[in-house]
Amino acid sequence: MSVSRHWSLRKRLTIIASVVMALLSLAVAVLALLGVHGLAESYRTDQITNASLKVVHLVERGVLPAVLPATEVKYVQVVNSEGRVISATPALLGQPPISHMTISRSAMRAGREECALPAFPDTCMIVVAFRVYREESDWTVYAADTAVPWYVDPRLVGLLAAGSVLLVVITALGTYRIVGKTLRPVDDISAELAEINVTDLGRRVPVPAAHDEIRRLAVIVNQTLDRLEKLVEQQRRFASDASHDLRSPLTAMRAQVEAAMLHPEETDWMEVSHAQLDSLERLEALVSDLLMLARLDAGAPSTRELLDLSQLVTSELNRRARRVHVSRVLEPGVKVYGDRLRLARMLTNLVDNAERHASERVTVTVAQSGGTAVLEVLDDGTGIPPDKREVVFQRFTRLDAARSKDAGGTGLGLPIAREIAREHGGMLTVEDSPIGARFVARLPLADT
Known part of the structure; x- marks a missing residue:
């Protein structure tokens, strides 16, 4: 098993396809042998039956010779009711009855395969028996021939084996080539990736x-x-x-x-x-x-807890005085699950940014809308051009001197605020406003 792990996919698929084809070929060969064996055995039994019927006709016409002529079936005997051989083919002259098969009173014929018969100790034979009615007693005609072997004929086995091997080889070569052609783009991808x-x-x-x-x-x-x-x-x-x-x-x-x-x-x-x-x-x-x-x-990882967003905003805004007036429009009961310290950092960054660019006033709003908690920070400064609203969230971004080259900014406050909003499953964007810049953070409301 450990060796196969080092084989290429091409080799493994080729081996699997070859094994599957070998098993299929074996199954087909076995079925073919069974079918041909049945046909050959039926043909052999018909031969023996025909030979027996010819002898029966001789007995019925009263022209039965002491030595039966040899035909395609070499082993034929005529036995009387006392078990004495009346007539036989040359191969059975002087031999006792080749079988003691009994025929039921309601039948004229019986047949079966018998092994280890006294006349044929090392061979299995197909034996057919016919009852012939005589005036003084009933006679029995026995005819036998060698049973068909399981392989029927060595040439048939050789043909099936050669065909199976040929199919397996064709399958292996075809699979190896097709898989190689299919995986060639993967090799090209691997080679290119290795050079990057x-x-x-x-x-x-x-x-x-x-x-x-x-x-x-x-x-x-x-x-x-x-x-x-x-x-x-x-x-x-x-x-x-x-x-x-x-x-x-x-x-x-x-x-x-x-x-x-x-x-x-x-x-x-x-x-x-x-x-x-x-x-x-x-x-x-x-x-x-x-x-x-x-x-x-x-x-x-951060510690999540149930927070009242309005209370959090109130607590953070009360921590220190601001350069400009900060108005609050806070809807009570707006609750979210989040990290208190990180949400406070997001609010502080937004308010600090608004304070640096406001002329006189900053407005902080907390509300809920459509299943989301909304935190809005609005200043009355110069605002942000629409084409720059995403640029301000890039790290170390520098816009014009009025908005970015201020005394306290690091160029990281807004990117940090957006990342915190995203971490909480929300989003921070710059939206339209009549004056100044309007930053809006939307967070999922807590299920209460």
Whole structure:
């Protein structure tokens, strides 16, 4: 069994097809032998019966010779009622009766196959007996010939064996060739995949012309390569942007320290310390966002509980004062199943983003609509152009200076918010509004 696991699919299918054909050929050969054997045995019995009838006619006409002429059946005897052989063919002269088969009173004939007869100790014989009515007593005509062997004739066995072997060989060759031709596209796909690496993701596997399972496999592989190429490109941009954003505060901190060290007596060290803290806070925020994205991308498990979304919003908005006025339109009893910390992070990111771009007011709305919980954050800023509404959810995306190059943004808040919404079975989108940007998160309502 362990050896067959290392065989190719082509070899295994060829062996299976050959074994099946061999079994079918064996079954057909056995059935053919049984059929031919039955025909041959019937023909042999008819021969013996005809030979017996000829002797019966001789007895009835009273012209029975002491030595019967040899015909196609060599073993014929005529036995009287006392069991004495009256006449026989040359092969049975001087022999006792070849059989003691009895014929019922209501029948004229009997026949069967007998083995180990005294005259034929090592052979099975087909024996046919006829009753002949005589005036003084009944006589019996016995005729016998060798039984047909199970194989009928060696030439028949040889013919069946040769035909079976020929069928098995043709099946094996045909299967090997057909399977090889069928699997050739798979070999081409495997060869192409083996040559594709991270630096050459633009290549694609060949798609067969036939509309079969292998074509579907090739199409799915190419679609997977498309997604992989996009993901790798996204990861490359992410790594590049992350390194740039991480390097920026570090560079600023280094420049501030080096400038202070050049003129230590003229440096306001308290101001330098505050500047360093600002850079560290930005660096800490960026690292925190990167860790959160890494956990979301890895599918890290979260703790789910029944939450009142309006209460959660109230609690988070009361934590700290905002630069602009935050209005609340909160419908009570809107409940969802989710991770409290992550949903709070989604809300904080949305409100922070709205606060940075609002002129005077931010409105947070909680409601339920059509079996979903709706969380909406609206600012009165410049808004987002329709063609940029998906772009803002890309990591480290930079739009114009008014919306993206602000003092507190890392370029990761909105992507994190969308990933949290998706993790909870919902969606975060930018929708139309008369003024400003309107972010709408829709989450499944909890079954209560």
